[in-house]
Amino acid sequence: MVTVYVKLTGSFLPYGSPEQPGPIEITLKNGATIQEAIQALGIPKERVKLIFVNHRGAFLDQLLKDGDRVSLFPAEYPVFADWKGSILRKAHDDEMIEEGRMKKWKCSICDYIYDPSKGDPDNGVKPGTAFEAIPDDWVCPTCGAGKDMFEPQ
Numbered sequence: 001m002v003t004v005y006v007k008l009t010g011s012f013l014p015y016g017s018p019e020q021p022g023p024i025e026i027t028l029k030n031g032a033t034i035q036e037a038i039q040a041l042g043i044p045k046e047r048v049k050l051i052f053v054n055h056r057g058a059f060l061d062q063l064l065k066d067g068d069r070v071s072l073f074p075a076e077y078p079v080f081a082d083w084k085g086s087i088l089r090k091a092h093d094d095e096m097i098e099e100g101r102m103k104k105w106k107c108s109i110c111d112y113i114y115d116p117s118k119g120d121p122d123n124g125v126k127p128g129t130a131f132e133a134i135p136d137d138w139v140c141p142t143c144g145a146g147k148d149m150f151e152p153q
Contacts, residue, residue, distance in 0.1 A: 002066040003027045004037060010074045015041050028064065035060040037070060044136070044148040049075040075132045105131045105150040110143040114150065 005023035008016050016024050026040055034053065038045050038060070050073040051058045064070070102116035114120065114134075119127040120141055125134055131150065139146055 001027050002030060002032060002064055002068070004064050004066075004068045004070055006037060006041065007069070007071040008041075009072065011047075011076060012043060012072055012074050015043050023069065032064050033060065034058055034062050034064060034070060037064060038072065043072065044146075046148055046150070047074050047132075047136070049073050102130045104153040106153050107140045107143060107145050108149050108151055109145040110140060112140050112142040113153065 003025060005025055007023045024041070026037060028036055028040065034051055035045055038048060045060060048060075051060070051062075052071040053062060053064070053068050055069075058070075104116070105114045106112070107114075114131055116130050117127060119125040119129050120134075120138070121127070123138065123141055125138065131147075131152075134147065136147060140149070
């Protein structure tokens, strides 16, 4: 078993425990990955924008070691420091800015395509709303699948 300490930021704070301020201690099986730690906390992996393990950038498939300190930043977290220490304010994903458009997302259950330019007005999502900005409780209008069942196109 490995014990890791996870620091939550921004909209991830409710996934923590009010009784346990600071990093959350979780115990996982040997050979567990960051993705498994995120799942253990109940956080949809699609919402994770940036991961650090022991102050170094990391990916979902990285194996965790006993005592690792993991920091998770949500996609909507507004402020990041670049490597030179200046502050970057992110209103949109870099990809949206570079491409001049927002990505479409496809439901892996029924193949419904969420198109940000159209939104989902019948369910309160205005046209021009990026998938990442849709409320977490939004579901596929065709089959009812959660946001975690969508993949970028």
